[in-house]
Amino acid sequence: MKRRHGRVWRAAQSYASLLGLVVLWQGLYGLGWLPEYLLGPSVIVAQFGEMVTSGELFGHLRSSLVRSYAGFLAGSLLGIGLGLLSGISRRAEDLFNPLISLTYPIPKIAILPVLIVWFGIGDASKILVILLACFYPVFINAYYGARAVDRLHVWSALNMGATPAQIFRRIVLPTALPQIFSGLRVALALSFILLFSAEMIGASSGLGFLISFAEANLRFDIMFVAIVTIAILGFANDRLLVYVRQRALTWEARRR
């Protein structure tokens, strides 16, 4: 009983700083001490409600989510597949790794204009650039994850008569999974950075577009609604990934 009380109290204390920040923000806004481009939380929430009820926000949200999920999923799957393959097969390693290390240092956003020239300014170029950006961290982590497989595990599996497919599914994959998830987490963060910048650079829908539209029309209320939505999106997706990771890695000692 006493313990639970302690935990709640601690949680309250640790979130107090966040809450305090919002209250301070609102207070300063109420006093009129903020510059005109910094609106108060109350105004943002009101505008948020308005854009939710009018459905305007959902259209942009959907455009953004389609692009980011498509790019993230395709890039991650490709990265996991080729990364694991390179980790277990010398041939694949020789084929892919030189290419990867040659192109890895290029920030993928730099290729966006090329993709726009090739595929037009629509969704394809945005999805592709996100795909590329997500591919690299996932590939590299899957590769190292597969390489970390303990030789003794493979030997004992062979000893018990496991087939290569079984070894892959029951030894390589579980060994590499924690590492793959670290790659996915980086990829997820990158996917959102690329998404919003691609939308700010050239788009006619999506949250990034909404920001640059609002900026151009000096509609700070709309701009903040977009920012808050992006913040919620980034946070929620990260939590989702952490949750999936915990479900997938129940055997791994839970780390903070």
Added chain:
Amino acid sequence: MSSGPAPGKREKARAAGRVGVQGRGWSRARKATSCLAILGTWEVVAHSGWVSPLLLPSIAGVLQEAARMAGNLSLFMHVGHSVYRALVGFLLATVVGVIIGFLMGRFRAAELALERFFAVTYPVPKISIYPILVFIFGLGNVSKIALIFLECVYPMVINTYYGTRAVNPLLFWAARNMGAGPAVIFRRVVIPAAAPHIFSGIRIAMPIALVLVVITEMIGSNNGLGYLIIYSSASFRSRDMFVGILGIGVVGFIFDNLLVWARRRLIFWERETRFVA
């Protein structure tokens, strides 16, 4: 956060767990083939006239253009601007991030005040507030550096925080046993002991700095490699566009290798934790 397996063990693991182990010569030949095949196909396609040079300039043409821009120094001007912005933002983030992370790791009050804040706002893409930064600081260097700082400071704070907390408490005890005070402990125990974690943070932050410098230069600038790329693409100068990409790639390559080199020099007592980005 375990360090990588010893090289010997890794080699053997590879021999046991892999299919298709062959002679080294073959392997080396295969390593070169994929790169050569791609570059070769590119060059052949570019020269064949099947696609417009606007879509795909020849590699020779790109290199020629790069040489020309290097000759009139404009390439170095763009590189210089980009490197300056990325480096200043990144270095500021490193210094500030290490200090905040240390305070959070060692002092309960700082942890209570800041840990949740950083944990909650970490996954938020900071690029979304770039327009606000532009309103505050204008379109020049400051808003770009501020954004790079904001995005880079997170991995530095979080990694230093965990690194500081992960310091073996016996090292603190041993140091106090020999009469060390808090300042000595920070300088001579915490910093070296947390250094591997701090470096992991740097390894994540550095590429992010490069991504953001390109993005911000694409959104609003009149110099830098991001500007070179977006401007050339808008004016259909595809050679220049590829020069820009090549330029940022080379910068990224050099930075990454500098980091690897520095880590090996500075943290020789521990193997690198496998990197994430």
Added chain:
Amino acid sequence: MALLEIRGLRKAFERGGTPIVALENLNLSVGEGEFVTIVGPSGCGKSTLLHILGGFEELSGGEVLVNGRAIGGPGRDRGMVFQEFALFPWRTALGNVLWGVELEGRPRGEALEVAERYLEMVGLLPFKDLYPHELSGGMKQRVALARVLAFDPRVLLMDEPFGSLDAQTRELMQEELNRIWEQTGKTVLFVTHDIEEAIYLGDRVLVLTARPGTIKEVVEIKLPRPRDIQVKKQEPYIAYRNAIWDLLREEVLKSRLDVPGVAAETP
């Protein structure tokens, strides 16, 4: 007056709301230059006792006096050799020994001389430029010992220092420590789970009870000094061993029955 006085010492840990009493009513007095070894079932509070004497952990009751004064935190008068070495991985063997000497603010040359002298004493001077990860367990242990000796504490607190060494190295280290102790005349509190080691090194062997740890019996070891390792083969030595073994056996059995208490034992 004894150099070290422990009166009615009590230590309780709070774990999940319920207190775990590690030490209870422990009384001990150790004279200057004495070598006291401590044995007891694992988890009985041996490490905890040394951590309190070192000033790293607070006591929950009673008092600990060094030279007549209550201890308040760690101090250079009591040097602790940790079971896990606690060497700084980013410093060489010499660098580690130098660490504590440097803090005195002596001139560099002088500090270096001191550090090298102690490395010499533990026989590691030829390896002074190696880093901890390049040293074997026995070598690390010697560095840890040299590091503590170098800042010249009056009391040495040693927590199963040879626990992780192989049998041969362990015997070598015992002889070495014996020699160093005879040479320097330090006061030593030495925790071990090896009865033979306890007898060979100690003037007195304290046998602790199962948790909560308190003193079950103090066995005076009246073997002649200076001792060499041959003493282990002689009749009185074997008698001591059997006696202490019986005492310990009772306590170990007791702690086995006390199942919830077996729980986690800190290294």
